Amino acid sequence: MKKNNLDITIKAHAKINLALDIVGKREDGYHNLRMIMQTVFLHDQISIKKVDNGSLKLVCDNPRLPTDERNLVYKAAIFFKNEYNLSGGMFISLKKNIPVSAGLGGGSSDCAAVIVGINRIYKLGLSQSELIKIGERFGADVPFCILGGTALAEGKGEILTPLPPHPPVSVVIAKPPESISTSFAFKSFDILKKVNEPDIDQMISNLKKKDIEGIASGFSNVLEAVGMRECPSIARIKESFMEFGALGTLMSGSGPSVFAYFINQRQACNAIKEMQPLLPNVRLFLTSIFR
Numbered sequence: 001m002k003k004n005n006l007d008i009t010i011k012a013h014a015k016i017n018l019a020l021d022i023v024g025k026r027e028d029g030y031h032n033l034r035m036i037m038q039t040v041f042l043h044d045q046i047s048i049k050k051v052d053n054g055s056l057k058l059v060c061d062n063p064r065l066p067t068d069e070r071n072l073v074y075k076a077a078i079f080f081k082n083e084y085n086l087s088g089g090m091f092i093s094l095k096k097n098i099p100v101s102a103g104l105g106g107g108s109s110d111c112a113a114v115i116v117g118i119n120r121i122y123k124l125g126l127s128q129s130e131l132i133k134i135g136e137r138f139g140a141d142v143p144f145c146i147l148g149g150t151a152l153a154e155g156k157g158e159i160l161t162p163l164p165p166h167p168p169v170s171v172v173i174a175k176p177p178e179s180i181s182t183s184f185a186f187k188s189f190d191i192l193k194k195v196n197e198p199d200i201d202q203m204i205s206n207l208k209k210k211d212i213e214g215i216a217s218g219f220s221n222v223l224e225a226v227g228m229r230e231c232p233s234i235a236r237i238k239e240s241f242m243e244f245g246a247l248g249t250l251m252s253g254s255g256p257s258v259f260a261y262f263i264n265q266r267q268a269c270n271a272i273k274e275m276q277p278l279l280p281n282v283r284l285f286l287t288s289i290f291r
Contacts, residue, residue, distance in 0.1 A: 007049040008121045012113035013290050014042040014098045015105040015144060016171070016252045016259050019198035020221040022189060030140075030156050031186055036163070036203050037141075039148045040171055040259075042287040044106060045095040046073070046113040048121055055089040056081065062096040072111035072138050079137065080118045090118075099283060101179040103253030105141045112145035132160070141253075149291040150207060152200070166289045167210040170268035172241070173285040174258045174275075176233040180226070185254035188226040195222045216248025216261045227255035233282065234258055240278060244271035 018036040025031055058067040058074050068074055077090055092114065098106035115135055119126045126134075128146065135142035140157035152161040189195075198220035206214035228234045234251055237258045241249040245267050246260035262268035265286070272284045 007047060008117045009045060009047045010113045010117045011043040012046055012098075012106075012109040012145070013039045013148065014109060014173075014287075015039055015141065016173075016250075017103075017221060018215065018219060018250070019200050019203045020223060020253065021198045021200060022186075022222050025190070026156075031189075032155060033140075033153065033157055034200050035153050035157070036150070036200065036207075037144045037153050037157075038150050038166055039145075039290045040173075040287045041290045042098055042104075042173065042285055044098050044110055044113070046110060046117060047093040047095075048114065048117045049091040049093075050121065051089045051091050053089050054087075056092075057090070058092045058094065060094040060096065062094075062100065064100055065094075065096070072107050072142075073114045076111050076114045076134075076138055077118065079134070080115075080122075080124075084122070084124060086118075086122055099175040099257065101181070102175050102257040103180070103251065103255045104173070104257050105145055105253065108139050108141035109145040111135070111138050112142050115142075116146060132158075152204065163204060164208050164210075165291065166207060166215075167212055169212055169247075169289055170262040170265045171287045171289065172246075172260050172262065172268050172271055173252075173287060174237045174241070174260075174279070175283040175285070176231055176237065176256050176258075176279075177281050178231040178233070178256050180230055180255045182254040184230075185223050185226050188229075189223055192225060195225055196220060197222065212261065212263070213247055216246075219248045219250035221251055221253075223254050224251040227251045231256040233279070237275075237279065237282060240275050241271065244274050246271065 020035040150163040241260035249260035
């Protein structure tokens with residue numbers, strides 16, 4: 001992170017779900033979740049600069065993304081400007097590397113980075129727990145993206161319990177060209193028949209033991225059945241990952257991105273090399289566990 005009195009640059013890391021279970025439907029229409037979330041090194045980059053005039057401007061290198069109040073980054077900046085009566089204005093630059101609408105928490109992570117960055121550049125002195133509470137306003141994944149690392153997430157995703165740090169491992173993420181909306185994935189899940197439920201407690205035990213193979217063999221996501229129905233390439237991606245030596249593979253979040261663990265970077269790079277010609281429309285990212 002680079003910062004001075006006038007500007008700050010902060011990384012917004014992607015997340016993956018090692019396990020995702022839906023344990024009930026809430027009266028407010030949301031679902032109660034129990035999931036293991038993990039930060040990875042793949043990240044966007046947010047730069048915030050104080051400006052003399054009172055304007056707020058957001059620019060982004062991805063033309064697909066709005067740069068007005070439809071963007072969570074913009075919404076968070078407006079909230080801080082009004083709530084804390086911040087003088088002057090802000091120029092915010094967003095450089096995207098995390099795929100959009102991919103189940104990797106890119107938008108939530110960008111929002112979290114702006115929340116953390118504004119707190120620092122304006123020296124507001126808000127604690128992490130206070131920032132997490134603010135993050136709840138903008139989305140279920142934003143609180144975890146502020147916390148980072150490895151955590152059990154419950155409720156809508158805002159009830160967080162930090163877990164022991166994940167042991168190092170190479171990760172490859174595959175993003176097919178299709179997109180799956182989060183709301184559609186959850187609505188579709190509600191009409192599914194029984195699905196295999198993740199063993200969240202066993203996953204936590206494997207994390208405590210730093211058992212990479214146990215962690216990978218326990219990957220499970222109840223939304224994956226929805227993803228495979230809507231995006232048939234998910235099954236092919238998973239098969240290819242295992243064919244080229246993955247320890248385990250899973251669709252992340254509401255999809256359609258799929259990640260896989262490899263014992264080392266050499267094997268991960270080899271899998272990318274072998275898979276790319278077979279899946280020319282799929283974007284492949286080499287990354288790793290972060291924190």
